Amino acid sequence: MNPSSFDYYRPESISEAIALLQEHGENVKLLAGGHSLLPIMKLRLAEPDALIDIGRIDALRGVAKVADGISIGALTTHRQIAVDPLIERHAPLLAVTASHVGDRQVRARGTLGGALAHADAAADYPAAILALNAAMVAEGPSGERKIASSDFFLDFLTTALEPTDVLTRIEIPAQPDGAGWSYRKLANQASGYAIVGVAVLLVAGADGKISEARIGGTGMAAVPWRATDAEQALVGAAADDDAAITTAANLVDLDIEALDDLHGSAEYRRRVARGLARRAIQEAIATSSAQGRW
Amino acid sequence: MEVSITLRVNGVERRASVEPRLLLVQFLRDNLGLTGAHIGCETSQCGACSVLLDGEIVKSCTVLAVQADGTEITTIEGLAPAGTLHPVQEAFWDQHGVQCGFCTPGMVLSTVALLADNPHPRDDEIRHGLEGNICRCTGYHNIVLSVRKAAEMLEAGAQPEPIAR
Numbered sequence: 327m328n329p330s331s332f333d334y335y336r337p338e339s340i341s342e343a344i345a346l347l348q349e350h351g352e353n354v355k356l357l358a359g360g361h362s363l364l365p366i367m368k369l370r371l372a373e374p375d376a377l378i379d380i381g382r383i384d385a386l387r388g389v390a391k392v393a394d395g396i397s398i399g400a401l402t403t404h405r406q407i408a409v410d411p412l413i414e415r416h417a418p419l420l421a422v423t424a425s426h427v428g429d430r431q432v433r434a435r436g437t438l439g440g441a442l443a444h445a446d447a448a449a450d451y452p453a454a455i456l457a458l459n460a461a462m463v464a465e466g467p468s469g470e471r472k473i474a475s476s477d478f479f480l481d482f483l484t485t486a487l488e489p490t491d492v493l494t495r496i497e498i499p500a501q502p503d504g505a506g507w508s509y510r511k512l513a514n515q516a517s518g519y520a521i522v523g524v525a526v527l528l529v530a531g532a533d534g535k536i537s538e539a540r541i542g543g544t545g546m547a548a549v550p551w552r553a554t555d556a557e558q559a560l561v562g563a564a565a566d567d568d569a570a571i572t573t574a575a576n577l578v579d580l581d582i583e584a585l586d587d588l589h590g591s592a593e594y595r596r597r598v599a600r601g602l603a604r605r606a607i608q609e610a611i612a613t614s615s616a617q618g619r620w
Numbered sequence: 621m622e623v624s625i626t627l628r629v630n631g632v633e634r635r636a637s638v639e640p641r642l643l644l645v646q647f648l649r650d651n652l653g654l655t656g657a658h659i660g661c662e663t664s665q666c667g668a669c670s671v672l673l674d675g676e677i678v679k680s681c682t683v684l685a686v687q688a689d690g691t692e693i694t695t696i697e698g699l700a701p702a703g704t705l706h707p708v709q710e711a712f713w714d715q716h717g718v719q720c721g722f723c724t725p726g727m728v729l730s731t732v733a734l735l736a737d738n739p740h741p742r743d744d745e746i747r748h749g750l751e752g753n754i755c756r757c758t759g760y761h762n763i764v765l766s767v768r769k770a771a772e773m774l775e776a777g778a779q780p781e782p783i784a785r
Binding site: 328329357360361364365381435 | 621623639640641643662663664665667670676677678679682683684686687730733734749751752
């Protein structure tokens with residue numbers, strides 16, 4: 327099916343895009359790569375009156391090293407993220423996650439900013455974005471502000487972005503020295519979306535104990551989540567203590583109101599989440615130790 | 621509302637005035653008569669509509685024609701000069717990487733992109749590299765053989781050859 331009719335604007339700057347957002351009111355959408363928006367427009371789940379195509383705004387592109395990490399332009403495609411040397415060095419968890427998004431063609435067009443602003447409950451990035459303590463930088467009529475990842479996702483397809491905001495870049499603190507990482511998901515076989523996905527970032531210290539752990543999850547509920555109980559259970563555990571890892575992994579879904587739909591029952595998702603968490607923790611430990619830190 | 625666009629398709633400059641909601645695949649098929657890009661699922665899953673956009677493989681059912689303004693598009697019709705087969709097409713023929721043929725234009729173009737990045741893919745890299753293209757006949761075995769053959773042919777410097785009659 328075709329999208330319903332809409333007007334089309336292609337601003338050349340962020341300020342021009344914000345002015346267009348103000349001018350056109352509520353039922354207007356920003357178009358980046360279009361790989362979240364166009365599919366729902368074809369299904370007529372969204373029928374915006376106007377699209378503002380920000381896909382040619384160069385200020386929204388590029389990956390740069392900043393003081394404590396990296397800054398990634400909102401228009402950076404999944405494919406660029408998967409192969410960018412700066413991201414590979416400072417936030418490899420994000421690079422690995424990007425390689426799980428869609429397929430090659432989708433990764434060539436879809437963008438990090440677009441995926442985050444769309445906030446699909448089954449998207450891959452949110453798990454990594456939470457585990458990486460990323461911040462989303464939005465620009466609106468009154469200037470720029472940073473939104474912490476923990477404050478960004480509010481509900482199904484709903485973020486803390488205001489209707490007149492443009493998500494301009496994503497700032498990611500560099501992964502800690504010696505950190506290991508993993509993203510594991512159970513993908514829907516047809517769509518590739520995550521039925522459940524778990525991202526783990528941890529540091530196994532020189533003493534063989536886990537000194538820091540961050541776990542983000544996606545797909546299981548209306549919003550992605552940080553598994554703080556599982557994180558706390560891991561910190562201080564010996565990296566080769568399988569029983570402790572299993573105990574921590576079994577806490578990954580604590581206090582989550584799991585979705586119950588045609589892709590999986592709530593109980594199924596819980597079991598999958600725990601299994602994925604255990605494997606992701608083990609893989610993160612293995613990559614941490616592979617760097618010779620313990 | 622209509623928007624003027626100019627793009628190069630298979631080396632030819634094309635100008636048109638289009639509705640913003642027109643999909644690139646519809647523009648190619650309906651406006652230009654290039655029906656090699658197939659409409660399969662129309663939900664960015666099957667890859668039958670794959671074309672090269674500025675050299676990168678994309679699903680033309682999920683790109684608006686207006687987004688392709690100023691770009692260079694290659695469809696299956698433009699992969700090799702008329703009357704010849706590109707080595708990847710030749711390999712698909714040779715290895716019978718075709719059953720009903722519906723997915724084939726997309727498979728061939730994705731193979732071109734895959735081999736441009738990775739000229740010597742292992743079989744698992746071929747399978748992962750073509751994950752965005754679905755063969756509903758499930759003819760994947762011969763498709764993998766075709767890609768392998770295409771890699772060998774390109775390695776040996778194969779050029780588009782006239783179609784054997």
